[in-house]
Amino acid sequence: MDHASHRYENVAKLYQSSGDRTEKDLLGEKQVPHTAYYGIQTLRALENFDISGITLNFYPDVIRGFAKVKKAAALANNDLQNIPDNVCASICQACDEITMGMLHNHFIVDMIQGGAGTSTNMNANEVIANRALEIMGYQRGEYAYCHPNNHVNCSQSTNDAYPTAMKVALLDANDELIQVVQQLIVAFDDKAHAFADILKMGRTQLQDAVPMTMGQSFKAFASSLRNEVERLKISALSFHKVNMGGTAIGTGLNANAKYRERVIQHLSRVTGREITLAEDLIEATHDTGAFVMYSSALKQLAVKLSKICNDLRLLSSGPRAGLNEINLPPMQPGSSIMPGKVNPVIPEVVNQIAYKVIGNDLTITHAAEAGQLELNVMEPVMIESVFESLEILKNGMQSLAERCVEGITVNEEVCESYVKNSIGIVTALNPYLGYEICTMLAKEALENNRSVYDLVLEKELMSKVALDDALAPENMVNS
Template sequence: MQGATNRVIDAGAQYESGKTRPEKDLLGERNVPYEAYYGIQTLRALENFNISGIALNFYPLIISSLAMVKEAAARANRDLGLLDSVRSAAIIAACREVANGKLHSHFTVDMIQGGAGTSTNMNANEVIANRALELLGHNRGEYRYCHPNNHVNLSQSTNDAYPTAVKIALVRGNGPLIQVLRELIQSFRRKGQEFAGVIKMGRMQLQDAVPMTLGQTFEAYAVTLEEEILRLEENSRLFLEVNLGGTAIGTGINADPAYANLVIRHLREITGLEVVRAENLVEATQDTGSFVMYSMAVKRLAIKLSKICNDLRLLSSGPRAGLGEINLPPLQPGSSIMPGKVNPVIPEVVNQVAFKVMGNDLTVSIAAEAGQLELNVMEPVIVQSLVQSVEMLKNAMVTLKARCIDGITANEAHCRQTVLNSIGLVTALTPALGYERCSLLAREALEQDRGVYDLVLEQGLLDRETLDALLSPEGMVEPGSQRPLRRNDHPL
């Protein structure tokens, strides 16, 4: 496996001395880079899972959440007398360092891995154990004084510690995602106010419909995105129910009967979150429904953003041969062959992020379905897909706001002219003239390349004053802004 070999060499190359330390596990002995805080099981994972090139340290919230879970476990084991005060203090101190951002470069395992997250859990156990050893005055790898499994992982299994940490990370990451979304919404809302007086033509099926304002277009974008805040908040709350204390399959084997409630209490204190223990730990250990629900909420937001970006590309198309109703900020030359061409690159990149999020949601769904019996071993790809979606979407929204929405300008004169020239104005005459007559007017206007206004006057269908009132674009953009003229109100 040439790729895996290269990965191991690269992992060790970050250390200057070239020294190693021997470590043992079930499969034998290996030499671990001397300066590394991880151990032999992490080293094996580096060899085996050279998959995505995206390491655990790409997502600091997962690492810090793992440390929080490990600290809660150390506290509970200390309270129960299962872990002596000296070791527990060192483990807790190491956990707090990791939670505060230290040693993250040593969390090196690939996000996508076999083993249901065991490599991630052991990466955390080994880093915390080796840092605790230093705090105790020992060398890294002297595990008889503080062991990754016997002490750091005491009363735990990957199957309860890993999903709990991931859920904590997703809850903590939901706040920043929503904050970025709120800022984008405000940007759309400001544009809605700025463009409130810009009359334009609404469209359905890419055909002229009826007049509206450009401000209404942008306010609608703000409102539709605002709906997603509640969806994200509701679905992220599902993560607060965890299976910590269930150990391997939810039966709590190798854990004190009092441990589950105690560790949850400590986790609540450490995280500041309203974490609760699942009512049925066996069910909770195999269930991935909360990931599916949250992924759906993230996908829904992505779909809405993509639709909005489709609109922005259409509304700014041209500049001469397209709709040309708005101008996006020009950011870079758009062609290597066509001078002067500028592309809508920010909406385009947001579209692509949305496609990736939609694909990730499908991955989450398939992986959730693939669970078997008491455990879903596909959780690593569920986790990688979700955290990637959240991170990409957050970055995309920041970019969309700052480099696109904030700088949009309106082509007001062009927008008004398209309204005045549009056949869609005939809709406003339907109450006065009837659908059939208006259909004929629309056809005549198209065939003769003439305006509806002139045809109505020429045919004597309405007088000028009545026609002006009915065809006022400003009067057609809000319900009740003018009194509809019914056919029996007019002598015609």
Template structure:
């Protein structure tokens, strides 16, 4: 039998139920906790979720106060409770699972109840004394889950993505440092894992930097789409129960409170069901993940060996690599980055399917969509910080190994193609491959070019960038 001395009795549409006396959430949150034990990841796992919810609730309370719909004392108490959450308090009270039925209703009510009960305390009342301030009547005034939830989720992503941009820029800067450090190390480029033409290790790392740097702007552009919100549309976008002046005023307050430029959608009915911005933003995260995985693959290849692989670079040694093979060290950091990328790519499919799941005026699957986007942002941010600090910054080059591949590669013949012609170049390459002899030696032996001409053509600076061939040696 339940010990009611440690509980308060609350009621909702379904009846009465005991709620622990020491919590700020109420009966509807309690039911959600019991119903949705799914991922084990609660709303408070992502700190920007409670903050964004509180920002939205505060904006709504202030708008309703200004319009004369909400008593000033109640609005002040709600606002003060929201401020505490925005500052980082009471986050442990946001206990609903990230995956939930009801299109986010449980999340909205979790916020309503926590804010209400804290506001009641600030007004001098006890938690659960809803006759003085009610989570639905007052905290949720002129609102529906269907406009509050997507607005708060969009704001949470706008706030969260800034940590991702910091991580991208940090990784790009570390790659730039290595590009400069390796700028004079000649090596063979490869296509389809076959010898291609010479380049520098610096060029290789500069390409890594460039491709990662591109995503700073792309992700910023995609995140801007999340700033358009349907706040004020209430249930389906028609604005039922809200004052006609409420929506623009609430969004104005939300911009001021959050410090983010939030925009009221032009068509609130469309904005309530459309998930297009989430699809595009998630796709941008997937693009970044694909690039990071490709770079991680390259780092593992370039460091393979040390005796039977490429061995062109050395990754920092982070831990012993085998329980049975002494001396083995694995590229564990790029391997971890690969797996994060796979996860993010999978999350993007979830977002796609969840976005497509919209039916008529609402998308019921927003919770899993939000969960997966926030998870992707967090994992990419953590992964890039790991890759930067525990891998990229400590990479060293094996200059002699890189040079030896150039000296002995048949790929050198491509640099001679403009001077020898394709037929001669192909013939020399074939002989070199069969005999194991160097291209340079075969060219000199046949008198196709002089030693001075070869030295000029094969200068590193002449092989890694376009030349004015009309003025070059023939």
């Protein structure tokens, strides 16, 4: 038995009941588990696309996005008398239930698939149709009363419904991501306040530079992420513009001329967002630039997070033979052979998340470039990649905030000793002694392993009062 058949049998067992129902399509007939809300085209996709093991129900926002689009389409079609009132009401109720989280386990198609998303669209059409049939008092599969294509997919093609649903889903997912970023910003802001008066050495090129406060370091982390929130918001704006009503290639074939305006109005109400129609539906049907731009924003966020985690790992290195300026909360034993070792596992996993997001961005870029003529059939791998990036970024940042940043402490004595013994503090004496004398002091301190502070007093270049004033934290550090 091949892997796809084995997976099909497992799904069938999940929904086994007293019998199956027979459904047919262009290619023939299949037995569908009687208790399944999906239908024959979903089963075919299950057999054909046993690819990643990541199915639609891994990402609830994707399913909710489809439910909202199908509800808006049903309302628009009812306005235009394309579907009767009772069918429209039942479809809308089914969509509302799915939006609330019901029936998600029946969305079983692999995220990566051929057909430009047709299998995903049909999975949604079939589940909604069969639930609508139940609401109307019919049996699942009695498609004469509510058909996946004729009713749920009325006035639509996968080529407009799929990208529109994904954009709606990404608007919701972006809001969730921003909430997690802001949680991490708060964690860094709290530490910036707590560490505001702790002096430490700043470093450039991994070498001692000039003094700063630990609070300034953590404030910079927060500011860096705050910038990314704005970038995410701006990048997501393009998701408000959709090609709904363009049907197959943007010409609107099989859709009433008034349908476009109606479906956009209903979709705006259903989603609570200002959804607009693209100016050129033919261009919008094959263009995937919105996904490329948003993925770029996710990549930049990932790069910022990785840099921050690199810094946290460096600052906490040691504890005896590293910088040891901060302590990360211990999460687990760090070695199977070295007793007492504790590793910075949370920053490490966020680093790895960043590498994955960067790779996903490359996948999305190549998939966008692969579009041909009137459609880009590579959208499924783009959608899978962008949602994977979103999910792992959310999970990683939440762990970073709760299991790392919130528990960080500072080794104040270590920080103070680095400042006092650093050659870098000589920079603060430039305005008092001049560059040439400061260079001489730095050289002598370095060659003889002496303190700049001690050398200045020894050579009577400044009084102790004047020196202490010049090296006071408030004079060396501008917040």
